[in-house]
Amino acid sequence: METPLVVTDFLDQARTHYADETAIVGAGGDRFTYAEFAERADRFAAALQERGIEKGDRVAVLDPNTHYHLEAAYGAMQIGAIFTPLNYRLTPDDYEYILADAGVDAIYADYEYAEKIEAIRDDAPTETFVTNDADAVDGEWEAFDDVLADAGTEFDRPEMAEDEIITINYTSGTTGDPKGVCRTHRTETLHAYLMSIYHEITDDDVYLWTLPMFHVNGWGHIYAVTGMGATHVCTRGVNADDVVSTIREEDVSFLCAAPAVLNQLIDYYENEGEPAMSGDNQVRATTAGSAPPEATIRAVEDEFGWYLKHLYGATETGPLITISDAKRLIDDENRFEIKKRQGMGVLGTDVRVVDEDGNDVPQDDQTLGEVVVRGNQVMDRYWNKPEETEEAFSDRLEGYYHMGDLATVDENGMIALRDRKKDIIISGGENISSIELEDTLFDHDAVADAAVIPAPSEEWGETPKAFVVPSNGDPDDPPVSADELTAFTRDRLASYKVVRRIEYVEELPKTATGKTQKYELRQQEWADEDRMIGEG
Incomplete structure (x- = not known):
């Protein structure tokens, strides 16, 4: 028997079986059961329909990790509108482009960020503007809670097909205008199933939102945590003191965090005299992207007492496509080596590393190739960008999404x-x-953070340059000299890899999810050059 996979099933499942259980702990301490969460989502759905929003229209959400984000997302999706979450760190110009590109019909914006929308309001196609604190926002905005109070709970849920687009997630736009990643009911649903399996999510989990909900729908956790009937604990940003106290007070069992967030927590742990880092529940944590240093893994597992998983993916892939949590392959001797790897492909996912001709590289852990992937969680297409879509799926190997990452196997x-x-x-x-x-x-030990990029060299074309955040936070008086750091790399690397150029900085440019924006450093370093050798 075949039934369509649609994202509204996740909230329907929870409201049916966990109506009286805690669904959400709000950032301000408000608590909502699944019955209350579902009713608020129903009311927002009804309110959107009253304002003319129909199936296929785009509804943007600009919000930190609050209960309003979850309610607005499910409210929009219940009427078949396309949920379009926005990165809250962007500029008004960025929002003007995205709202126009997506043709956004309605927007909910948190009061802290609504002014960025108000600044470009007249140039946007949007007609419905809702915020959670209308008194704190200039311009004509409706108050979310008033909108819910005035709306009923009845709305028309249209028939939805699993191959229809239900979310558009915009990439960071580091190499041009942001691209809208189109994800269907099917891709979102199957990816949420994978998250539930590999993160071992159960109905008694308490999930702490340190990962932005806007980032590929919080890695799918707005679906997985909801569908399993677990508890969402919301935040308004990441503050180490608040994170640790919330973990203890709410008995958090699961969270996701970029390596930069883990490092913040490690600093807090060391500076505060090694406090307890969990409540009654064992804590699982997932990090992603480039491998965290061994010291980070050791601190999280051996000092905090958490269990750390490392996954890999991209906005275009859900993101989960590989995970390093291979318990049968891990022992005490290779624990860090395996946990630092991006890992093996997850169920139903064909992950390959191919050379420039599209052939698989040998499994020698030496030969470089590009990571390509095919799976049910991979995006449908880029919104209104057919040429970019074609290139992403056909560069080295036809029919596979090309990750742009070089790897070994x-x-x-x-x-x-x-x-x-x-x-x-x-x-x-x-x-x-x-x-x-x-x-x-x-x-x-004197390096708190670092990013290495190619820098111009008359002799070699390019040479490595490191931007280093010193452990004491003072770039003018670091605890180790640049010459000493160069010597440190010389003792550990082949001669041609030695880092001879080092610049101390107070901080590195980061995305909202903690990834270092190396393109900013490259642009700075190559501003006076005609081109880069590697065209980075």
């Missing part, structure tokens, strides 16, 4: 990222992995 088929294609350093004809150099720098 070991004998167990587990991949390890070595660099982004655009971040590989080509020095004197030799390829140098910036990730390898960063990992080496992280091994020094």
Whole structure:
């Protein structure tokens, strides 16, 4: 028997079986059962229909991790409107582009960010503007709670097909205008199933929202946590003191955090005299992207007492496509080596590493290739960008999404990222992995954060340059000199990989999810050059 996979099933499942259980702990401490959460989503759905929003219309949500985000998302999706979450760190110009590109019909914006929308309101196609505190916002905005109070709970839920687009997630736009990643009911649903399996989500989980909900729908956790009947604990940003106290007070069992967030928590743990980092529940944490340093893994597992998983993916892929949590392959001797890898493909996902001709590289953990993927969780297309869509699925290997990451594969088929294609350093004809150099720098106790990029060199074309955040936070008086750090890398790397250029900085440019924006550093370093050797 075949039934359509639609995202409204997740809230329907929870309201049916967990009506009286806690669904959401709000950022301000408000608590909602699943019956209350569902009713608020129903009322928002009815209110949208009263304002003329129909199936296929776009409804944007600009909000930190509050209960309003979840209610607005499910309210929109229940009437078949396309949920379009927005990164709250963007500029008014960015929002003007996205609202116009997506043709957004209605927007809910948190009071802290609504002024950025108000600044470009007259140039946007949007007609319905809702916020959670209308008194704190200039302009004509409706108050979310008043909108719900005035609306009933009855609305017309249209018939929905699993191949229809239900969300558009905009990428960061680091190499041009942001691209809208179109995801269908089917891709969202199957990805949420994968998250539930590999994150071992159960109905008694308490999930802490440190990961932005806007980021590929919170890695699918707005669906998975809801559908399993677990508890969402909301936040308004990441503050280490608040995170740790919330983990203890709410007995948090699961959270996701970029390596930068884990490092904040480690600093807090060390500075506050090694406080308890959990309540009654054992804590599971997932991090993603480039591998965290061994010291980070060791601190999280051995000092905090948490269990750390490492996954890999992209907005275009759900994101989950690989995970390093391979318990049968891990022992005390190789624990860190395996946990630092991006890992093996998850169920129903074909992950390959291919050379420039589209052939699989050998499983020797030495030969570089690009990661490509095919699976049910991969996006449908880019919104209104057919050429970019075609390129993303056909560059080296037809029909596979191309991740833009270079990796190797070991004998167990587990991949390890070595660099982004655009971040590989080509020095004197030799390829140098910036990730390898960063990992080496992280091994020094005086390095709190580091990013390595290619810098122009008259002799070699390119040479590695490191931007380093010192452990004391003072770039003018770091606890280790640049020459000493260079010597440190010389003792650990081949001679052509040695980091000879080091610049101390107070902080590195980051995305909302904690990823270092190397393109900003590259633009700064290559501003006076005609081109980059590696075209990064």
